[in-house]
Structure formats: structure tokens, C-alpha cells
Amino acid sequence: MNKAVVIGAGFGGIASALRMKAKGYDVTLVDRQSELGGRARVFRRNGFVFDAGPTVITAPFLFEELFELFDKRIEDYIDIVPVEPWYKFAYPDGDTFNYGGTLEDTLQEIRRICPEDENGYLELLKESEAIFDIGFSQLADRPFHSLSSMVEQIPNLAKLRCYRNVWQLVCEHLKSEKLRQAFSIQPLLVGGNPFDTTCIYNLIHFLERKWAIHFAMGGTGALVQALGKLMEEEGINIQLNTTITSIETENKKATKVHCDSGEISCDTLVSNIDPKYLYSKLIKKEDQKLSARIKTKHAKLSMGLYVLYFGTTKKFEDIAHHTIWLGKRYESLLDDIFNKKVLADDFSLYLHRPTATDPSMAPEGCDSFYVLSPVPNLSAGTQWDDIREEYANKIIQALESSIMPGLSECVVEQFDMTPQEFSEDYLSVQGAGFSIAPTLTQSAWFRFHNKSEGIDNLYLCGAGTHPGAGLPGVLSSAKVVERLVPEVLTHPVKRKSHSTHRPSLSTSPELQSESVNVK
Known part of the structure; x- marks a missing residue:
């Protein structure tokens, strides 16, 4: 049986592992973290549950497909429910805009x-x-x-x-x-x-x-657990706490991955790690085409992310599940972040309150939050260890003086992640939150290819590859990999065909007012 190794257990790697298993590969999924999910890992603190990364589920059929590959139903593993409003925008003048619904x-x-x-x-x-x-x-x-x-x-x-x-x-x-x-x-x-x-x-x-916008009950981490259970049922070998250090090749084909605990042989290799890291750290220059070397050297990275997690002893009932808190500046703030690489004194924020939909993610009577602030990536030279506490306090004070009065008095759990942790934990180059930026000259053919630019049996998925970042993007990148790798089943399993033109959950009025499973 053709042995496939998938590096990186984020959603792109998990989806690729499942799709390759359905095509008949003997799959081993490897990740350097102690749990599945990559950026979608989970933090648990004294009864509070914090999703580390992605919190917004769109195009839920892309998850449903992964279960249908094996004639199983996602609703037997997890409940995915619609959220309303999709986003609540909070403006500096106190005005709001509820976006979503019909x-x-x-x-x-x-x-x-x-x-x-x-x-x-x-x-x-x-x-x-x-x-x-x-x-x-x-x-x-x-x-x-x-x-x-x-x-x-x-x-x-x-x-x-x-x-x-x-x-x-x-x-x-x-x-x-x-x-x-x-x-x-x-x-x-x-x-x-x-x-x-x-x-x-x-x-x-x-x-x-x-x-529409959806949420997995129990958090995005619960969705990762559901996919982990599916992988175990289907015989995918999962190897955690394992960091890949190099890729061995022979005649332009990957034959082994070397890791901190030994080596793993492979017939086919899939990478779900940052492509810039892959080409600069794991693949020899002579195994790379010129196009890969140019992209690795010159590709423009996305911004970084500062994420503050906190739990409160008070419930903030007026705060929606997803809130976009906009500061007084817009274009000039984004110019500071993306172009000038300046960590400004002000900010705009994305506030996530999962307990608005699922109270079980915090102790009774409490709320669980994370607030995300776009910041320059590490190329700005920001010394996060020196300023992280000050930056967190600024965010708490800004929220307290606007939409969350009394916040500082009821915070009982608080910690954060900075671009420095993105670099160390996820091997994201310069701590970029989403790999390379989605500019026109870094899209489609100009983005890192899903078929390796140099090694014949290496394929790439994830945020830095086509079609791009976000859950629909990384899940779709796994579908691209599925199209590229050859079928190895002697008698291929007949699987349902899927279309992006599926009926919309948001178009049915009766579904708008209920919590329903994905169908």
C-alpha cells in the first residue's frame, strides 16, 4: 500500500489525511504539538474553554464532506449551529450594525x-x-x-x-x-x-x-476532536509531539522525513506547514525550482496577530458571539500594520464570545472571551515580551470604556499569544498569522503551488497555498491535493460527489431562528 505522510495537523492537514485515506493510502499524520488542530488547538483553564484560533465556520458542507467520504454523518459526531447576528459592528461613536440573518x-x-x-x-x-x-x-x-x-x-x-x-x-x-x-x-x-x-x-x-455563519458546539476544538475520532476509526496513524527537521529525497522524490524522534519513510508526502518555512528550512535548494526559491525569498507575508484570552465572573449578555470593535482610524491604522510595520497605540479588534451560543465553555454564570488585534508581523522588530502586559491592559481598558463596563473588575483568567508564539509554536515565518498575504500577485498560479515546485511526490495544502487562508480556503486546498495525488485503491470506493452549489442553510426562514445540525 502506498504510504503517505502528512506534515501538520491543522485543518488542511487533517482534511488531506482523510481524503488520501479515502483514496487508499496508508496515512500517517505528524504534528509538533501535543494535540491535533494546529492553530485550532484548545486552551482549558479552570473551567474556561478557549479556542486558540479559528472561530468562524462558513461553508460547513466542506466539513460534512469529510465524514461522507466514509459514509458517515457529521451530526453523529458534533452539532454545528447557525449564529445570529453573524457579526455585530461597534463603532467609536457608540453606534452598532448587526450584520447577518435574512x-x-x-x-x-x-x-x-x-x-x-x-x-x-x-x-x-x-x-x-x-x-x-x-x-x-x-x-x-x-x-x-x-x-x-x-x-x-x-x-x-x-x-x-x-x-x-x-x-x-x-x-x-x-x-x-x-x-x-x-x-x-x-x-x-x-x-x-x-x-x-x-x-x-x-x-x-x-x-x-x-x-451563513456557524459555530461548533463545544468550540472549534470540539470539531477537531470529532475529526480526530473519525481519523482513528479509519485507521489513520497520528503521531504528535514530532517536529520534522528535514526531507530526504532521491531522484527528485521524497523518500523520508527526518524528525526529532527518528525518521519516517514515505511514498507520498503532503505538507500542511508554512510554505516559506518548508522551502527555506526543510528542502534542499537543489530540490527546488527557481519559482519556489523566488517565492520563498520575496513573498509578502500577512500581518501578525495578538490574541488575548480571558474569562470573566460576570456574563456580558449584550456582547454578541462575534463583535468587530472598530477604532477611530481605519485606512491609516491598516497602513501602520501592513506597510509601515508600526505597532500603533490604537487598534481595531475582533471579540469572540462563544458562551453567547454555548454556555458550557465557561463555568456557570461566567463568560469566555478571546480578542484578536491585527498587528505587524515580527519583521517590525517588536519585542513582545517587553510590552505584552501593557498591550493587554490597553485592550481591556478600551473594551471597558466602551462596550464592556466593569470588565477589569471581573477578569479571573487571562493570557495571550503574540506573533512570537506563532513563530515558535507553528513555525510561521516572521510570526505571520496567515502565511503569505492574499494580494493579486500572490493568488492562484502566483501563490505557492499545491504540487511541489521541485519534488515530484510532494504536495502542499494550507493557508499559504492555493486557494488561500481561512477555513474554506484550507479545506479546499485539501481537495486540490486530492485531485492531484493518484488513486491507489485496486477497487476505488464510490464516493458521493460534492458541489459548491449546495443549498444554503441561510436561505430557509425556519432555519434562521433555530439551532440546527448541518444537513
Whole structure:
């Protein structure tokens, strides 16, 4: 049986391991952490449960597919429920914008803030759908390692005017500065600056509208556990606390991975680690094509992330499951983070309150939170150990003086992660939160290829590869790997075919008001 080794047990690696197992491979999944999940690991402190990383589930069918590969149902393993509102935006002047629910719910909120933007939003949604139909439905799970595949898409890209950035696209349709900010933040969810990210990534907006925003009961970590159980049932070998130190090759093929505890032979190799780290640290230069060396040296990285986790003895009932807390500056703040590489005194924040949906993630009467602040990556030279406490206090004070009065008096658990931990724990180059940035010149063929640029039997998945970061992106990258690796079953199992045109959970009014399992 063809032996496959998958390096990295984030969602991309887990999905690749399952898809390769379904194709008949003998799969070993290796990770340097003590638990599965990569950035989606879990912290547990005195009854509080904190998801370390991804918290927003869109396109839940991509998870459902992984269970269906083995004729199993996701709802037998975990409950995934819709969240409303999808996001609550909190502005510096005290105004708010509840985004999500039905289309009419969103239009009602838009009319309250800026009535003249109602038609503009409908036009924006229509254009986002057109981008989605190409960028996601047609291209997200297709390989882009050949230049011809990119050339074929030039007419579509030209038609979509993909040279525009997300901010330019949004401003063509909306006049309100508040709404412009609300509908341009999507690139930040995948590591991009709205003022620099190609408008192709505006497909995220329609993706949210099509499938809504969901949450796995028990947290994202519970979803990782469900997938871990599935892997164990299907005989995937999981090897944790194992760091890969090099890849051995022979005749341009990977034959072994060397790790801190020995070596593992392989016939096929899949990498779910940061591609810049892979090519710069694990693969010999002579085993790399020029294209890989150029990308490794010159690829522009995403911003870094500062994540503050805290538990409170008080419940903040007015705080939504997902809150976007916007500071007084927008474009100039993002310029500081992405271009000037300056850690500013101010910030904008993403606040996650999972106990709004699942109270079991904190002791009774308490709340569990994490707050994420986009910051420069480590190339800025910030000495996080010297300032982390001060930065945490600034965030607590900002929230307390605006939307969470009395916060500092009821915090009982508090810790953080900085770009330094992203570098050390995840081997993310410069502590970047999302690998390389989603610019036009770092998308599709220009991104790190899913088929290795140099080693014939090495494949890549994850945030730094096509189609990009975010849960839909990394799960789709595993589908690309599945398309690329050969079938090895003597009698392939007939599996259900899947389409990105599945019925939307968000389009049914009766589903809007209930907590339901993914169907």
C-alpha cells in the first residue's frame, strides 16, 4: 500500500489525511504539538474553554464532506449551529450594525444607518456573487500549478476587474463610511489588507450570505476532536509531539522525513506547514525550482496577530458571539500594520464570545472571551515580551470604556499569544498569522503551488497555498491535493460527489431562528 505522510495537523492537514485515506493510502499524520488542530488547538483553564484560533465556520458542507467520504454523518459526531447576528459592528461613536440573518434583516440595518445605500448594497451583493461563482465555485478546488491554467482564467479575471482592491470595490457601491468599513473587513479574516487585497476575496461576502455563519458546539476544538475520532476509526496513524527537521529525497522524490524522534519513510508526502518555512528550512535548494526559491525569498507575508484570552465572573449578555470593535482610524491604522510595520497605540479588534451560543465553555454564570488585534508581523522588530502586559491592559481598558463596563473588575483568567508564539509554536515565518498575504500577485498560479515546485511526490495544502487562508480556503486546498495525488485503491470506493452549489442553510426562514445540525 502506498504510504503517505502528512506534515501538520491543522485543518488542511487533517482534511488531506482523510481524503488520501479515502483514496487508499496508508496515512500517517505528524504534528509538533501535543494535540491535533494546529492553530485550532484548545486552551482549558479552570473551567474556561478557549479556542486558540479559528472561530468562524462558513461553508460547513466542506466539513460534512469529510465524514461522507466514509459514509458517515457529521451530526453523529458534533452539532454545528447557525449564529445570529453573524457579526455585530461597534463603532467609536457608540453606534452598532448587526450584520447577518435574512437579507431583509441586513437591509433593515442598512436603511437605519444610510438609507441611500440600500440599492448599493444589493448591487455589491450581486457583484460579490459573480466573483464567488468564478473564484470559489469554479476555481477554489482546482489545481493552479501550471501556467496554462492561469492563462485560461485571464478573461474571467479581466471581466471581474480583479485589479481593483476590496476597498475600491466596496466604495463603488456604498457611500456610508461605516458600511464601507463593515463590508471591507473580510480580507482581514484571511490575512489581507482591504486596501491591497484583490477584490476576488470579496467572494467571502457572498459565501457568508449563501451559507451563513456557524459555530461548533463545544468550540472549534470540539470539531477537531470529532475529526480526530473519525481519523482513528479509519485507521489513520497520528503521531504528535514530532517536529520534522528535514526531507530526504532521491531522484527528485521524497523518500523520508527526518524528525526529532527518528525518521519516517514515505511514498507520498503532503505538507500542511508554512510554505516559506518548508522551502527555506526543510528542502534542499537543489530540490527546488527557481519559482519556489523566488517565492520563498520575496513573498509578502500577512500581518501578525495578538490574541488575548480571558474569562470573566460576570456574563456580558449584550456582547454578541462575534463583535468587530472598530477604532477611530481605519485606512491609516491598516497602513501602520501592513506597510509601515508600526505597532500603533490604537487598534481595531475582533471579540469572540462563544458562551453567547454555548454556555458550557465557561463555568456557570461566567463568560469566555478571546480578542484578536491585527498587528505587524515580527519583521517590525517588536519585542513582545517587553510590552505584552501593557498591550493587554490597553485592550481591556478600551473594551471597558466602551462596550464592556466593569470588565477589569471581573477578569479571573487571562493570557495571550503574540506573533512570537506563532513563530515558535507553528513555525510561521516572521510570526505571520496567515502565511503569505492574499494580494493579486500572490493568488492562484502566483501563490505557492499545491504540487511541489521541485519534488515530484510532494504536495502542499494550507493557508499559504492555493486557494488561500481561512477555513474554506484550507479545506479546499485539501481537495486540490486530492485531485492531484493518484488513486491507489485496486477497487476505488464510490464516493458521493460534492458541489459548491449546495443549498444554503441561510436561505430557509425556519432555519434562521433555530439551532440546527448541518444537513
